[in-house]
Amino acid sequence: MLTYIARRLLVAIPTLLALIVVSFLLMEFAPGSPFATERGVPAEVLANLEREYGLDRSLIERMGIYVWNVVTQFDFGPSFVFTDRSVNELIAQGFPVTLTYGVWSFIVAVLVGVTLGAFAAIKHNSALDYAAVGITVGAQVLPNFVMAPILVLIFTLWLGWLPGGGWQGGQIEYVILPVIALSTSYMASIARITRSSMLETLNAGYVRTARAKGLPMRRVIFRHALKPAMLPVVSYLGPAFVGMITGSVVIDVFFSTGGIGQFFVNSALARDYSVILGITILFGALTIFFNLLVDVAYAWIDPKIRY
């Protein structure tokens, strides 16, 4: 198992480095300089600025410094637009917010999705099953950017139950709508996957054996059916995580939570390259790390995988 983890790490680290280098090079191709304003800057001032930000060195040198700072000190450098703030400060300010509702969304999506899918499979062809299938099919066409305005329309404007934006230090009523908006489509996918794999497992020979020898249904499900049925779900968690991290940008912008996605979009519109680069790398690192976790979990659950 340890060698397996080590081998996966050996793949993950170069992937991350490649992501950093490629994003950095892309940024180098960007036309213009962050200091090129309409009025223009005197040549001496520009040279000073470039020296200050280290832009007068060679490409390789700068890339080396950037990668070194990111890897060893987790330092993404200064923002190119806000003179008084560094990328790290923006991340430190926004990330806890995104993390809070992100973790909740993930928990909700997995718990509700698995429960719904499992019950639908156990009560196959019942009203509950049809309702679950209906929900999952419907939620397929309701990605986060569609859910968010619908939720605000219903719960904020019509019913007036919940605030339609803001964060207020993460009070519960400000967290509910973002969590629902972000988790719905993934909850539906998880429910669908759980249902079909659970149906398959419940028809397997060893489950029939377990029932034939008189085990109570509850025990059959928890001891024999649930674990193998979870395999496809676990492998879906990787893509689901990527989707949620991406979706958090929409949630941050739409609900004005002050999360990291808001900085990302504002920087994208203002061409604040270092912020975009820093956030891309941060999310890339998170994704790669999470995929690693999923792979390890998968190997741990599935006895067929040899490592």
Added chain:
Amino acid sequence: MSDITTAETHLDPGLTEGKGRSLWADARRRFFRNKAAVASLAVLALVMLFAVFGQLLTPWSNEEIDWNLLGMIPQEGGPSLENRHFFGVDETGRDLYARVVQGTRISLAVGIVGALISVIVGTTYGAVAGYVGGKTDNAMMRFVDLMMSIPYMFVLILLLVIFSRSIVMLFVGIGMISWLDMARIARGQTLSIKNTEYVEAAQAIGVSTPTIIRRHIVPNLIGVVIVYATLLVPQMIIFESFISFLGLGVQEPSTSWGALINQGAANLRNGTPWMLGFPLAFFVVSLFALFFLGDGLRDALDPKDR
């Protein structure tokens, strides 16, 4: 094509008597028995017609501002037959019907182009990787894994910011990601086709590798490829809408479903629900239809999956 027919007919002994039915005739029969899929096809045909000919029904263009309504859009700007704003106007007084026509064109184009790229690039890539096998296969699929493990949306947004936000760049970016899944699926299929008798026969009489891939592997992939391409169209539409919702996709006066939904959502509090309602309805109904169509095609073309 004859390969498919012979390969398939002996699966169903009842078909060998009388006039044999081809795989495609069989698939068509199965497809048209599926009511939801047929209804979806009809809905999609209507949406297509709307995108192509919808502009002819309205005197307004998507850029023209109706000055008569400015300043009283929440009261007077709603859908109305009298002033020919069938879907009302947006917050700057432009005809929403014409804008939805425009957005539908872009969204459908994005979906179709993304699917086409994935069919061409993904199928070729997957078929080559699967057929050649060994180290080549390993390296090629590792690359796909690597591409899939990065949060692509952020890199795409980075690309859009750096190379200016244009529809061409959007197509390039979507094309770069859409083929990954297809490559995996095509490779998996190829691995099983590779060991069939007719491929062995072709190898035995000395047919070259590119010809085998072109003549024997790819035609037999078509069923699966069509199914996944259909399911890819809504994903690409969601993908583009996501970017446009953030204001980073198509630029004014062009628009797309995502951009229109964003606009409607931004005006939620101004009492103009039609600005959200119409684009949202188009988005949801079309995606629904596309998913059902994909499911119907899967049942029809991929019989072992039932």
